[in-house]
Amino acid sequence: MTPKPLDGVRVIDLCVVWAGPFATMILGDLGAEVLKPENPFVFQPMTRGAIARPPQMMLERAAAWAGGLPGNVVGDRPWNYNPTFVSLYRNKKSFTVDLRRPEGMDVLGKLVAKADVVYENNATGTMEGLGITYDWLQQHNPNIIFVRVPAYGNTGPYAHARALGVHLEAVMGHTLLRGYDDADPSANTAIYSGDYLAGAQGAFAVMTALWHRERTGAGQLIEIAQAENAAAMFTQAIMDYSLNGRVQETIGNRDVNGRHPCGVYPAKSPGTSEDQGDHWVAISIEDDEQWQALGRALGNPAWTADPRFATNDGRTQHFREIDQHIAVFTAQVDDYELMNHLQAHGVPCAPVLEASRMFEDPHLRARDFFKKQTVEGAGTHEYVGPMWKLGETPVEFLQPPVTFGEHNDYVYHDVLGLSDEAYQQLKDTGHIATEYDASVP
Amino acid sequence: MQALDDVVVLDLTQHIAGPYATKLLADFGADVIKVEPSSGDIARQLGPFKGDEPDIERSGTFFFLNTNKRSVVLNLASEAGRAAITALARRANVVVESFAPGVLDRLGLGWDFLHPIRPDLSLVSVSNFGQDGPYRDFKATDLVLYAFSGEMYSMGTTDREPVKMAGTAALIESGASIGAALMGTLWASKRHGIGQHVDISLSETHFGGVDRRHATAIAYQYSGRKTLRAGSQGGGMPGGIYPCADGYMDFTNASIRYDRVVDMLGSPDWATNEVVMDPMKRLDPEVIEEWNTNFLMWCLERTKREIWEEGRRAKMLCGPLFTMRDLFEDDHFRDRGFWHEVQHPDLGNVTIPGRPFQMPKGGWSIRRPAPRLGEHTEAVLREAGLSDAGITAASATDVST
Numbered sequence: 001m002t003p004k005p006l007d008g009v010r011v012i013d014l015c016v017v018w019a020g021p022f023a024t025m026i027l028g029d030l031g032a033e034v035l036k037p038e039n040p041f042v043f044q045p046m047t048r049g050a051i052a053r054p055p056q057m058m059l060e061r062a063a064a065w066a067g068g069l070p071g072n073v074v075g076d077r078p079w080n081y082n083p084t085f086v087s088l089y090r091n092k093k094s095f096t097v098d099l100r101r102p103e104g105m106d107v108l109g110k111l112v113a114k115a116d117v118v119y120e121n122n123a124t125g126t127m128e129g130l131g132i133t134y135d136w137l138q139q140h141n142p143n144i145i146f147v148r149v150p151a152y153g154n155t156g157p158y159a160h161a162r163a164l165g166v167h168l169e170a171v172m173g174h175t176l177l178r179g180y181d182d183a184d185p186s187a188n189t190a191i192y193s194g195d196y197l198a199g200a201q202g203a204f205a206v207m208t209a210l211w212h213r214e215r216t217g218a219g220q221l222i223e224i225a226q227a228e229n230a231a232a233m234f235t236q237a238i239m240d241y242s243l244n245g246r247v248q249e250t251i252g253n254r255d256v257n258g259r260h261p262c263g264v265y266p267a268k269s270p271g272t273s274e275d276q277g278d279h280w281v282a283i284s285i286e287d288d289e290q291w292q293a294l295g296r297a298l299g300n301p302a303w304t305a306d307p308r309f310a311t312n313d314g315r316t317q318h319f320r321e322i323d324q325h326i327a328v329f330t331a332q333v334d335d336y337e338l339m340n341h342l343q344a345h346g347v348p349c350a351p352v353l354e355a356s357r358m359f360e361d362p363h364l365r366a367r368d369f370f371k372k373q374t375v376e377g378a379g380t381h382e383y384v385g386p387m388w389k390l391g392e393t394p395v396e397f398l399q400p401p402v403t404f405g406e407h408n409d410y411v412y413h414d415v416l417g418l419s420d421e422a423y424q425q426l427k428d429t430g431h432i433a434t435e436y437d438a439s440v441p
Numbered sequence: 442m443q444a445l446d447d448v449v450v451l452d453l454t455q456h457i458a459g460p461y462a463t464k465l466l467a468d469f470g471a472d473v474i475k476v477e478p479s480s481g482d483i484a485r486q487l488g489p490f491k492g493d494e495p496d497i498e499r500s501g502t503f504f505f506l507n508t509n510k511r512s513v514v515l516n517l518a519s520e521a522g523r524a525a526i527t528a529l530a531r532r533a534n535v536v537v538e539s540f541a542p543g544v545l546d547r548l549g550l551g552w553d554f555l556h557p558i559r560p561d562l563s564l565v566s567v568s569n570f571g572q573d574g575p576y577r578d579f580k581a582t583d584l585v586l587y588a589f590s591g592e593m594y595s596m597g598t599t600d601r602e603p604v605k606m607a608g609t610a611a612l613i614e615s616g617a618s619i620g621a622a623l624m625g626t627l628w629a630s631k632r633h634g635i636g637q638h639v640d641i642s643l644s645e646t647h648f649g650g651v652d653r654r655h656a657t658a659i660a661y662q663y664s665g666r667k668t669l670r671a672g673s674q675g676g677g678m679p680g681g682i683y684p685c686a687d688g689y690m691d692f693t694n695a696s697i698r699y700d701r702v703v704d705m706l707g708s709p710d711w712a713t714n715e716v717v718m719d720p721m722k723r724l725d726p727e728v729i730e731e732w733n734t735n736f737l738m739w740c741l742e743r744t745k746r747e748i749w750e751e752g753r754r755a756k757m758l759c760g761p762l763f764t765m766r767d768l769f770e771d772d773h774f775r776d777r778g779f780w781h782e783v784q785h786p787d788l789g790n791v792t793i794p795g796r797p798f799q800m801p802k803g804g805w806s807i808r809r810p811a812p813r814l815g816e817h818t819e820a821v822l823r824e825a826g827l828s829d830a831g832i833t834a835a836s837a838t839d840v841s842t
Contacts (some may be wrong), residue, residue: 003629003632003633003635004629005625005626005627005628005629005632005633006625006628006632007632007633008632018651022650022651026621030621030625030628063668063669063671064657064660064661064664064666064667064668064669065653065656065657065659065660065668066656067660067666068659068660068661068663068664068666069663069664070663070664071663071664072664072665072666081663083656083657083659083660083663083664084653084656086659087651087655087656087659088651088655152773153773153777155777156773156774156776156777157772157773158753158773160753160756161749161752161753161760162753162756162757162758162759163758163760164693164758166691166693166760167691167693167758167759167760168760170691170760170761170762170763171760171761171763171768172763172768173607173763173764173765173767173768174606174607174610175682175689175691175762176689176762176763176764177607177608178604178605178606178607179597179604180597180601180604184684185682185689185762186681186682186683186684186689187597187598188682189595189596189597189598189670189671190693191592191596191606191652192651192652192653193606193610193611193614193652195651195652196614196617196618196650196651196652197613197614197617199651200614200617200618200620200621200650201465201617201620201621201797201798202798203621203624204465204617204620204621204624205798205800207621207624207625207627207628208444208445208469208624208800208803209444209800209802209803210628211444211445211448211624211627211628211631212444212800212802212803214631215442215444215447216442216802216803218802220800220801220802221801222798222799222800223798223799224797224798224799225777225779225798225799227774228774228777228779228794228795228796228797228798229797229798231779231794232461232505232613232616232617232794232797233606233607233608233609233610233613233614234607234608234610234765235457235501235502235505235506235608235609235613236488236489236501236502236608236609237607237608237765238505238765238768238793238794239489239501239502239504239505239793240488240489240501240765241765241766241769242501242769242791242792242793243489243490243491243492243501243788243791244489244491244492244493246489247764247765247766248765250607252604252605253584253602253604253605255582255583255584256583256607256608256609257487257488258488262582262584263584263602264584264588264602264603264604264605265602266602273599273600273669273670274599274669276667276668276669280588280594280602280603281588282584282585282587282588282589283585284582284583284584284585286582290580339579343576343578343579343580346580347580348579348580348581348582348585349585350579350581350585350586350588350589351588351589352588352589352593352594352602352603353588353589353590353594354594354667354668355592355594355654355657355658355661355667355668356657356658356661356667358648358658359658359661359662362575363570363574363575363576364574364648366573366574366575367571367573367574367642367645369645369648378663381659381662381663382662383658383659383662384648384649384654384655384658384659385645385648385649386645386649387618387622387641387645387646387649387650388618388619388622388639388640388641388645388646389571389639389640389641389642390622390625390626390629390637390639391637391638391639391640392629392635392636392637393625393629393633393635393637
């Protein structure tokens with residue numbers, strides 16, 4: 001095993017849904033030991049699935065990324081192989097403890113004493129309800145780094161507003177800034193870009209606070225208000241209002257800097273959107289040189305030489321007309337063929353890739369992007385690879401997506417040094433388990 | 442002190458993703474030395490411009506992405522420029538670049554050149570598709586990257602083309618990912634004395650990120666199922682985006698906690714009659730449709746702020762669709778101190794989004810505005826030990842010097 005940047009750092013992961021678990025996954029990828037306490041009596045919604053034991057019908061009604069379980073059957077322990085869960089839980093360890101009981105909090109306190117970071121992104125008030133506050137953590141470890149990721153911050157009138165990523169993006173302006181430029185925003189489907197940003201910056205925050213602690217010895221409480229964190233994604237719209245008082249509106253797939261043409265065009269398709277067989281390509285022209293290259297790539301049809309289109313000003317004025325011309329051409333050609341052909345002429349172009357097709361992509365194969373992992377109850381599959389290739393400290397998938405309570409022995413015996421007797425007692429009282437209690441739906 | 446004020450970053454990146462990553466380090470204290478060609482970072486030519494006057498010192502995008510950095514103009518094709526890079530790299534903890542793959546090697550400034558300068562110095566190379574593979578030289582923009590590597594296919598309606606996120610959101614996401622990778626390389630250097638070449642493909646920062654792309658791929662591996670490009674989320678009580686008196690509100694399907702819906706609405710008859718209170722009868726599409734007609738009327742009689750206030754009180758998962766004006770005028774963010782004013786010689790007082798997170802010890806701070814082109818060439822090169830003649834030669838555009 002090669003050395004890792006965060007060897008020796010221990011993180012307690014009290015996270016739910018996406019934004020928190022993505023941060024701790026990045027830390028795990030970089031070598032931190034990430035320990036996730038889980039409660040056999042409480043199911044955290046949208047983390048290991050919607051509910052612990054979903055009826056078969058619920059799987060089928062859910063979107064694939066939530067309900068696409070192995071072989072489309074619920075199986076014995078669906079919480080171990082929910083697709084959204086496994087996408088975020090490699091390189092982490094799971095142990096179980098009921099934090100609603102004093103002896104459970106005692107376990108957590110002992111672990112905090114041996115940890116560097118505690119990370120949580122629950123609804124405001126959840127941690128306080130359990131008694132997990134910065135003060136309490138400091139009593140167990142004065143130099144602990146505690147990261148909290150509330151939706152709008154833990155102060156102010158929105159402190160207690162309930163929100164998913166989609167709501168706080170609406171508040172930060174994203175919902176009105178995206179979507180089709182000729183339809184009202186009620187057609188805008190949910191996206192969760194804020195979870196990516198807050199997750200990546202959460203990992204950055206932890207590493208920055210560790211750097212500070214290395215220099216000063218001091219831990220601290222970090223607050224990532226997800227809404228505030230999301231603002232950077234809308235730089236152009238924010239700065240346009242700030243500098244010019246202008247309220248930008250959605251421009252669909254066009255370029256925020258007004259370079260035309262820029263859009264998504266139909267490609268020759270083996271099916272329809274209903275069977276996910278519709279193919280599309282994105283083409284984005286940045287300057288006159290690329291515009292001329294596009295003309296050559298398309299075989300110099302007469303319209304590409306139209307003097308009205310020679311400059312970006314002209315193309316901006318007539319972009320819908322140009323879009324129609326491009327679409328007539330692209331609709332006859334396979335999307336990958338279009339990418340290879342246009343790119344050979346220096347034109348930015350790629351298919352709008354439906355997720356399953358990534359596994360056939362020659363470039364990702366050539367870069368050895370996918371990693372095989374085996375998950376109990378799911379079998380062996382190829383998984384999406386890491387975000388970066390670090391030459392000497394590569395991200396390795398050393399621990400596959402963790403099953404519920406998989407590291408009970410490790411945490412209670414090896415980390416906390418519990419006796420066999422004490423271990424058995426916690427097991428008898430339901431703290432230590434590898435399944436959710438039968439009372440959990 | 443600031444957490445990273447003992448870190449020096451030699452920053453050869455341009456445009457959006459790389460500069461956002463190095464801005465994160467700069468805003469937490471790092472000395473980021475931004476090397477620009479004499480024409481400037483390409484982002485200087487991207488709007489919005491103050492007063493809509495295109496000028497390399499008036500770009501709001503550049504201004505936001507380059508706070509706290511120092512700008513040095515260098516001609517990397519010249520011997521003197523190379524000497525300057527050597528001197529700067531010797532003092533840096535990490536070098537980060539976003540040239541097209543192969544360019545840095547052709548300039549003689551690649552990994553083989555940098556690694557011998559100091560064994561614990563890392564080079565982070567950012568490119569569209571990575572340093573090798575068949576797409577190595579492919580061009581990409583925010584749209585092309587997100588179409589190929591992000592979960593754009595699922596966004597939009599089934600009867601139309603997929604549609605992307607706003608602006609250059611995908612590149613900012615990549616920038617945050619690069620920021621985390623930069624901290625990882627700094628820790629590898631600090632902890633193990635390891636310097637390394639890091640290959641970051643912007644495309645892979647999306648394939649390997651969140652926002653469903655990863656989960657949709659796994660779902661396919663597991664079940665053969667693919668994700669439909671969804672229409673509106675309608676069908677809930679309430680669920681989806683509804684117009685109101687002055688805009689729109691977004692609600693996540695709340696039927697699991699219908700008690701909260703009733704609470705938000707103030708228990709009107711249409712929301713509390715025997716039919717809608719029965720969880721089984723509530724599944725009837727006609728019941729849902731009639732309920733939604735009433736709910737729409739309720740929304741249209743109220744502003745988004747009024748509805749959200751009731752929604753917050755009742756713990757509803759919902760939010761208003763704010764415009765940028767709404768956001769700037771909002772008391773919550775202003776009172777929390779989120780917005781930040783920065784003085785700039787050409788732009789005057791400029792308001793920018795503030796801290797990405799609150800870190801009370803050694804945290805976010807703006808020490809200086811984004812640099813004017815070449816503002817710090819002389820000072821930085823002098824610190825690096827260059828002579829007056831060396832400084833003049835390093836930034837001269839004429840390759841023969």
